[in-house]
Amino acid sequence: MMKKKKYRSIEQLKSRYGYGFTAIWVIGFILFFGFPVIQSVFYSFADVSISATEGVVVSFVGLKNFNYLFNEHPDYTSWLTADMSSILYSLPIILLVSLVLAILLNQKFKGRIIFRAVYFVPVIIASGAVLKLMFQTTSEELTSAGVSTAITGSMFSIEDIVGWLNIPDKIAQILKNIINNIFDLLWSCGIQTVLFIAGLQSIPATLYEASKVEGATKWEEFWFITFPSLGSVTLLVSVYTMVDAFTNTRNTVIDKAYTMINSGNYDETSAMLWVYFVGVGLVMGFVLFLYNRFLLKRWQ
């Protein structure tokens, strides 16, 4: 009887310590996340202005901001679709490339340290400001024409290949986008590769030993051990990639929101961002659904 009571009190003590350690986070969550999120939802349905005497003045106006965005704003919907579609094709490429890179860099071979050092450089440099300057102002040298010739030499161009293979226009356009953004895509793989390597390292070596004893080929090893064990890391990486890509200042919506905030237009920006975020949420939900439906089943 006594023993049981004491045991329970230790449990209680530990749970109290748990609250103690996370307390600062809870306060931060309420002050810097919960409140602002609710406020920003409210702002999107309101008219926000700042006066010197009364501070922030908020008056409720219903759907006016949303109405403005979809019916009066000339470009908003086209920005939205452009940003959404660009992430949809870049996500699988980023995942695939970073997984391949992680597997290659995780193997033991001579010069691995040098390669790793080089491959992690984008983690360091890939920042909004630098990338924007590199990829937008140097349009001729680094994008479109420049890349096609840099990669394939002057032997043939992407247009020729598309022509020969009779690829439908829509797909050809996506292909061209991928080739033209190849620096951008590869430079976005840095952190993902790091996360994948950390994930690969956490797979117990005993699994591989067992499979070797059983006589599995490399391909089977990958398909039945590596790939299933990376399930949750892949989820983390894809969520990270999507969040990163959507909040990138190279997105039109984010870029415009940024300038709008600076000019003091808080209400319409809030509405604009919420529509964008809901769209992002739908895309993410769709991707996670596909992930659940087709990959998780395989893994289980």
Added chain:
Amino acid sequence: MNLIADIKNFVNDPAKEILRRKKMLNKGTQLAWSILRILILLAIGYIIIYPLFYMIGTSIRSRQSYYDSARVWIPSSVSAGHNYTKALDFTSFFAGFKNTMVLEIIAGLIEVITCSIVAYGFARFKFKLKPLFTAGLFLTILVPEIMVIIPRMLTYSKMDILGIFGLLADLTNGAVDLRPNLIGSPLAFYLPSLFAMGLRSGILIYIYIQFFKGLPYELEEAAWVDGAGPVRTFVSIALPSSSVVFTTVTVFSIIWHWNDTFLAAMYVKSDYPLSVYLSRINATMVGAGYYPNNTDTQSILMAACFLFILPPLIFYMFMQRKFIESIDRVGITG
């Protein structure tokens, strides 16, 4: 001759010979694989490193050699001095560097510490509201910073803690207004970091949690039995064995804060960090008469980019070995 020897071997001991041949075949595929691997790595490595070389090559190009298309990497004439002094000038490099250090890097270091405390609570203790808190944590990872930036900014202009000071101001008809304006002060950066809610704190906490979960619990259990309190256990048992995860998180946090233009441009109205000066360099240059089609504009831009990435690059060179090792050992699982 060789063939005859082979046949002799085969006749003498068929099983051994077959094994030997299999091994040879394996060696062949292994060699092919390692060549393929090097080729793939070189090809992608080239694409990854190309913009960096381009940046450096262009940044030292002189005006005369700008249209010299025969030279790609090393320009025919160099005027690094001109380009770099202009770049230093346009990015207000030294002032910007100081601001970045004071505002961003300190905030980043604070974040590294507070996130570790919170993550320890998440990883080690069981409590009733933990599922709720975990859901909240994932929400902070999912909802991007920009969604909360406007309300945060407006709150900062009259910082209030749960409406207490506001109430005070209302009661006294505005005579006692203790709400400080945090816009432009370093506190705007430090406060969220202090409450583990800084720049991408969610992901940092997640990485910490994964690592702490993997630490052997027995050591801490022993400390408990010996009468150490939770703080003592955390500081003298858990922390000393987690230098690996600290390296990873510190590198991420510092690099993200260094590159951050977003919060910086919102929370500060003058004396910007370096990243903001860089992102506005186009306008600055046009203002000084350097239009996009000038022959040296591109070189100055690239020089500015290189100057901007130089400090993190040096930092990375120092941390590189440890960072790469640490990635192997952090071990992220679900």
